[in-house]
Amino acid sequence: MSLQWPDISFQDRMATAEFRVHERAHIVVNSDSCNGCTTRACVVACPANLFIPTSDGGIVFNYEQCFECGTCYMVCNEEGAISWTYPEGGHGIVFHHT
Amino acid sequence: MTPIIGVCVKWIGSQPTSGHEADARFAQFSASDQAALEVSLQRAEQQSARVRVVSVAPIAARSHLVALCASGAHELVHIAAEGQSSSAHVAHELAQHLRDCASVWCGDYSLDRGSGSVPAFLASTLGAQQALGIVGISATNNNSLDLLRRLDAGRREIVRVMEPFIISVEGSMATLRRASLASTLRPTANIIEASLAEPSTLSLGDFSPFRPRPRTVKAPAGETALDRIKAATSANSPQKHSEIVTLAPEDAAQYIVERLTEWGYLS
Amino acid sequence: MPDFDVIVVGAGPAGSCAALTIARTGKSVALIERGPFPGSKNMYGGVVYPRILDALIPEWWNEMPVQRWVTRRSTMLLTDTQSLSIDFRSDAWGDAPYNGATAFRPDFDNWLANKAVEAGATLVCSTTVTGLITNANGAVIGIHTDRPDGDLTASVVIACDGVNSFLAKEHGMYPHTDAAHFTLGVKETITLSKDIIDERFAVRGNQGVDIEILGGTSGVNGGGFIYTNLDSLSVGVVLKLPKLAAQSKRPEEIIAGLKSHSAIAPLVEGGTVSEYSAHLIPEAGLKMMPTLLDDGLLVAGDAAAMCLAAGIWLEGVNFAMASGMYAAQAACEAIEKGNTSAKGLSLYKKLLEDTFVLRDHRKLRRAPQLVLSDRVQHMYPALITSVVQGMFHVNNPLPKPGLRKILKDERRRLGIRTIDLAKDAITGFRSFG
Ligand SMILES: Cc1cc2nc3c(=O)[nH]c(=O)nc-3n(C[C@H](O)[C@H](O)[C@H](O)COP(=O)(O)OP(=O)(O)OC[C@H]3O[C@@H](n4cnc5c(N)ncnc54)[C@H](O)[C@@H]3O)c2cc1C
Ligand code: SF4
Ligand code: SF4
Numbered sequence: 001m002s003l004q005w006p007d008i009s010f011q012d013r014m015a016t017a018e019f020r021v022h023e024r025a026h027i028v029v030n031s032d033s034c035n036g037c038t039t040r041a042c043v044v045a046c047p048a049n050l051f052i053p054t055s056d057g058g059i060v061f062n063y064e065q066c067f068e069c070g071t072c073y074m075v076c077n078e079e080g081a082i083s084w085t086y087p088e089g090g091h092g093i094v095f096h097h098t
Numbered sequence: 099m100t101p102i103i104g105v106c107v108k109w110i111g112s113q114p115t116s117g118h119e120a121d122a123r124f125a126q127f128s129a130s131d132q133a134a135l136e137v138s139l140q141r142a143e144q145q146s147a148r149v150r151v152v153s154v155a156p157i158a159a160r161s162h163l164v165a166l167c168a169s170g171a172h173e174l175v176h177i178a179a180e181g182q183s184s185s186a187h188v189a190h191e192l193a194q195h196l197r198d199c200a201s202v203w204c205g206d207y208s209l210d211r212g213s214g215s216v217p218a219f220l221a222s223t224l225g226a227q228q229a230l231g232i233v234g235i236s237a238t239n240n241n242s243l244d245l246l247r248r249l250d251a252g253r254r255e256i257v258r259v260m261e262p263f264i265i266s267v268e269g270s271m272a273t274l275r276r277a278s279l280a281s282t283l284r285p286t287a288n289i290i291e292a293s294l295a296e297p298s299t300l301s302l303g304d305f306s307p308f309r310p311r312p313r314t315v316k317a318p319a320g321e322t323a324l325d326r327i328k329a330a331t332s333a334n335s336p337q338k339h340s341e342i343v344t345l346a347p348e349d350a351a352q353y354i355v356e357r358l359t360e361w362g363y364l365s
Numbered sequence: 366m367p368d369f370d371v372i373v374v375g376a377g378p379a380g381s382c383a384a385l386t387i388a389r390t391g392k393s394v395a396l397i398e399r400g401p402f403p404g405s406k407n408m409y410g411g412v413v414y415p416r417i418l419d420a421l422i423p424e425w426w427n428e429m430p431v432q433r434w435v436t437r438r439s440t441m442l443l444t445d446t447q448s449l450s451i452d453f454r455s456d457a458w459g460d461a462p463y464n465g466a467t468a469f470r471p472d473f474d475n476w477l478a479n480k481a482v483e484a485g486a487t488l489v490c491s492t493t494v495t496g497l498i499t500n501a502n503g504a505v506i507g508i509h510t511d512r513p514d515g516d517l518t519a520s521v522v523i524a525c526d527g528v529n530s531f532l533a534k535e536h537g538m539y540p541h542t543d544a545a546h547f548t549l550g551v552k553e554t555i556t557l558s559k560d561i562i563d564e565r566f567a568v569r570g571n572q573g574v575d576i577e578i579l580g581g582t583s584g585v586n587g588g589g590f591i592y593t594n595l596d597s598l599s600v601g602v603v604l605k606l607p608k609l610a611a612q613s614k615r616p617e618e619i620i621a622g623l624k625s626h627s628a629i630a631p632l633v634e635g636g637t638v639s640e641y642s643a644h645l646i647p648e649a650g651l652k653m654m655p656t657l658l659d660d661g662l663l664v665a666g667d668a669a670a671m672c673l674a675a676g677i678w679l680e681g682v683n684f685a686m687a688s689g690m691y692a693a694q695a696a697c698e699a700i701e702k703g704n705t706s707a708k709g710l711s712l713y714k715k716l717l718e719d720t721f722v723l724r725d726h727r728k729l730r731r732a733p734q735l736v737l738s739d740r741v742q743h744m745y746p747a748l749i750t751s752v753v754q755g756m757f758h759v760n761n762p763l764p765k766p767g768l769r770k771i772l773k774d775e776r777r778r779l780g781i782r783t784i785d786l787a788k789d790a791i792t793g794f795r796s797f798g
Contacts, residue, residue: 007621008638016640018124020401023273041610047551047643049615067643068406070529074544074645075610086531088276089511090401090491094124097469097554097597098408098642123402123475165491279512282489283395 010049014065021064022091026084027072031058033081041075042082067093101147103138104199105171106192106216107131109155109162110209122158127166129269130205136272137235138203139170148172151287152195154188154294156180167287168277174287179294185212187297189219195292196224199262200241206231206266217266226262233268315362369395369487371696372508372519374494374532376403378682379666379689380525381477385421386693388484392700395517396478396486397510399493404474407527408552408642411592411599412575413473414465414683421690422480426463430472432594433573434458435465437566441628443580443589447750448628459572467573467592467599473682497522497536497662504660504706505536520705521696523663525689528645530655530668538655538664544606546649548587548674548737551616552601555636559596565632566593577679579736580746581623583614586737589623590679591632600624600633603646603674605737616643646681648674648737651723651730658713660706663692673725675732675796684722691716732796740789744781751775 035057042051042059048067052060066087073084086092107127135151142149150173153163157178167174175195183191196202202224204217214230221228233254234246242260248268249255259265320326328334345353358364371387373380376398384396400406412435418425436459442449458464482488498507498516507518524532528547533539566574578589587604602619609616624633647653647670654670657663665671666685673680695713699705717723735741755771776786 007617010617013617013638013641016638017642020126039610044613044615045549045606045610047549047616049617069549069643070547070645071549071606071643074542074547075606086399086493089399089493092406094401094405095408095471095640095642096124097594097640098471098552098599123405123471276512279489279492279510279515279517282492282512283487283517 014048017065017067018094018096019065020091020094022088024088025063026068026087026092027061027063027066028083029059029061030081030083031060033078034059037076037078037081039075039077041077042072045071045075047071101145102173102199103142103145103147103149104196104202105135105138105149105151106196106202106204106220107135107151107153107163107166108205108208108210108212108216109153109159111156111158122162125159125162126209127162128205128207128209130207130267130271132166132205132274133267133269133272134203134205134265135166135169135171136274137267138201139275140272141201142170142172150175150195150199152192153177154179154183154191164285164287164289165277165282168281168285169275170277170281171287173290175290175292177292177294183294184297185215186219187294189216190223191292191294192216193220193223195290196220201261202226202264204264204266206268214266217264221264224262224264226264227259228264228266229257229259230266231268232265233271367507367518367520369393369517369519370700371395371521371523371693372397372517373486373523373525373689373693374508375525375527375666375668376400376478376481376488376490377407377474377525377527377666377685378477379668379685379692380523381474381481382417382421382686382689383523383525383665383693383696384481384486384488385477385484386690387697388481388486390697391485392697394481394486395519396481396488397492397494397508397517398478398488398490401491402471402475403478403488403490404469404471407470407474408550408644409470409682410550410552410590410601410603410679411467411594412465412679413468414680415686416462416464417683417687417690419462421686424461426461426466428476429466430468430476431571432467432469433568433571434463435467435575435592436572437568437574439574439576441576441578441581442746442749443578443626443628444747444750446627447754448626449746449750449753450628465575467575467594469594477686494526494532497532499661502660505662520700521661521663521710523665523689523692523696524668525666525685525692526668528647528667528670528672530664533655533664533668536659536662538657538659538662539653540655543649543653544610546647546653546670547606548603548646548648549606549609549616549643550601550603550646551620551641551643552590552599553620553638554594554640554642555598555600555633556596556639557598557633557636561635562593562596562598568593571595578623578629580742581626581629583612583619583622584743585609585612585614585619586739586742588679588736591629597639598633598636600629603648603679605648617641646674647672648733650675650733651726652734654726657717658695658707658710663696663710663713665689665692671722671726673729675729675736678729684725687720687722688717691720691722729796731792735789735792735796738789740781740785744779745789748772748775748779748781751779 073082149171151171152175154177231248232245237244318329370392371394373384373396387394437454439452493511494508496509573593576591585604586608589602592599665688671684699709
């Protein structure tokens with residue numbers, strides 16, 4: 001890898017996508033289940049970087065800027081850690097030039 | 099006759115913050131417009147009234163307006179207009195379809211950060227009372243409402259409006275109910291099509307900004323220019339920034355008039 | 366009487382082609398989409414191969430919202446410091462009836478759904494289907510939605526609800542779902558002026574380029590892509606889920622790594638990221654395909670894993686459109702015969718078997734596994750590029766080495782066993798040959 005690419009900040013990156021946030025959280029993470037998790041697969045895999053590990057072994061999750069891709073529930077091996085649904089119709093991610 | 103509650107909504111072609119061109123696909127109604135519709139629907143239920151949604155919007159907005167009305171509005175007046183029109187003109191056109199409404203509800207904030215002057219022009223055209231920035235209803239009386247209004251710095255005031263009135267509500271006041279599947283599949287609102295009349299029909303008179311003439315004031319006495327400037331700006335005299343007086347309302351009004359006269363604002 | 370003859374869930378390419386086909390027969394069809402408009406939830410790499418539309422929309426190329434017509438296709442092998450491209454150009458692809466086009470899904474899907482509406486389909490947006498309604502015998506007779514009074518009934522439901530298809534899963538059509546069958550696609554839409562794109566990619570007018578990349582994904586099994594839109598590029602990577610989860614680089618860092626490669630950086634330099642997006646791909650082809658039909662239910666498109674993602678190919682929209690159309694034909698036939706049981710709907714299977722949809726998948730059934738295998742991902746690019754480097758590297762006064770010797774040396778150096786190479790070559794020949 002020869003050139004260093006000056007990348008945009010993650011916040012600016014996410015600001016390029018339109019999210020119509022609904023008041024109901026469509027994904028809920030049960031942080032208790034995460035305490036025993038050794039993989040932390042969601043943390044590295046979620047393209048929106050919505051899974052933030054806490055110092056006490058839990059996970060803080062914010063649903064607002066979610067692409068609704070499904071990666072997190074697929075990579076998570078802990079039964080019951082993630083309850084995943086689609087947001088209410090008309091809400092959530094709205095793509096423009098994809 | 100069944101009373102009619104009017105709701106004015108503004109269609110915005112696309113979210114202006116997204117930096118993309120206006121495009122009907124990305125259109126939305128502001129949260130406050132949606133709140134205005136929800137409040138109207140709730141009042142209509144209490145009063146067995148009908149809700150009429152009125153909008154000056156391009157043809158491309160039709161399906162969005164119909165989808166909005168599927169939440170329970172009874173009538174939709176779509177005044178077709180492409181491009182921009184002045185607030186006064188829009189208000190005048192809206193007014194033609196709101197004359198039989200005792201109350202009209204608007205959103206306080208539009209997605210394109212409009213000036214918010216349409217409700218004011220509407221109130222003027224219809225001879226109705228107007229209240230802005232409403233976040234709640236604190237009491238319902240016979241022909242009037244006590245409304246909770248947001249002021250700066252977290253303060254609130256209660257204002258009383260008498261019918262007919264035009265009220266702009268904030269988005270936090272209510273969340274619009276979802277349209278049922280049946281009314282989404284088979285829209286029930288009665289659609290009235292209208293088109294924007296030429297602006298010449300305006301009956302609002304001419305407006306120009308208020309520009310008072312300059313007044314010549316005699317220079318204060320003083321030996322040197324510096325003295326006169328000090329006197330004119332009260333730079334050396336002890337400043338009285340504020341004063342707390344406790345008076346009965348009539349006396350307070352009298353006091354204010356006296357001070358304003360003293361300071362030269364009134365003559 | 367059911368509310369509709371057919372309900373189609375999801376207004377992606379599969380759903381819209383299904384609804385269009387049904388509406389044309391005069392039957393009533395509801396097309397239910399959870400996004401505010403069709404395409405608003407959908408992202409992909411960037412090239413549609415619309416040949417199948419010849420059967421549905423004559424001269425579709427005159428009205429389809431196209432960014433550029435693909436006239437140049439490159440396949441690129443990347444190692445950290447080397448790249449090897451196979452570049453193909455065809456002028457014929459730049460004229461009607463065309464081959465492939467770059468297009469944005471919010472444009473393309475919306476256009477296609479409106480074709481169905483023009484034919485008489487009822488499109489309902491902003492409505493999420495939350496489940497299937499079944500009768501006492503387990504046959505599907507309708508759907509639940511998230512709207513008040515949101516149930517709707519039909520003779521046949523066609524699930525075109527995409528890669529996560531909760532409908533197919535809920536109905537037990539997927540025996541098991543394995544994260545290893547999916548890849549995550551992330552992409553950046555990068556704004557760049559048309560002139561610069563024309564110059565950098567050596568194209569003119571509305572000609573476009575499709576570059577598929579093997580390697581360059583920071584060691585995570587997968588691949589990359591660059592497509593030219595009119596005045597932007599689509600640059601992204603696809604990443605095998607378990608491999609992504611088992612390392613420490615995040616998706617956007619992997620894109621950044623690709624963009625900084627010396628073969629890629631000059632193509633994307635100076636552009637601004639105007640949109641970042643992500644979506645899953647069902648990657649395993651035939652191996653993961655669910656049961657395709659049951660009483661009152663058909664599954665099509667990504668919901669049925671009919672996506673071909675095998676290295677040099679990244680196609681799904683065409684499979685979705687075709688399977689949607691065939692599902693619709695089967696549904697119509699079943700309704701006309703008055704038998705919408707699995708047996709009555711079996712024409713669907715036959716149509717798929719007879720056409721490219723299942724033939725391509727059968728032929729390429731081993732390809733995804735091969736292309737995403739560690740050897741193909743990590744060793745062969747290095748082997749091939751080293752061999753090419755060995756051939757072109759001038760090492761005077763030593764004489765040029767023979768190809769066979771270079772191959773042998775490099776194979777040894779990289780620790781690739783001849784038997785594995787032979788096995789993979791056979792699989793490759795069977796799939797791609
Ligand atoms: C990164 C990436 C790159 C790709 N590149 C290419 C490429 O270059 N060329 C190509 O041909 N293919 C490509 N594909 C594959 C292609 O995108 C898919 O195969 C194709 O979109 C499948 O179409 P579909 O109609 O089956 O599903 P989708 O396009 O996913 O459509 C499903 C629709 O259903 C809706 N939906 C889902 N659930 C519900 C519900 N419960 N209720 C209501 N609506 C619902 C969704 O909102 C969506 O509109 C790519 C995919 C990815 C992720
Ligand atoms: S969500 Fe799943 S993968 Fe993520 S930390 Fe919790 S248990 Fe682990
Ligand atoms: S669905 Fe995708 S974007 Fe949303 S939280 Fe899960 S991994 Fe992240």
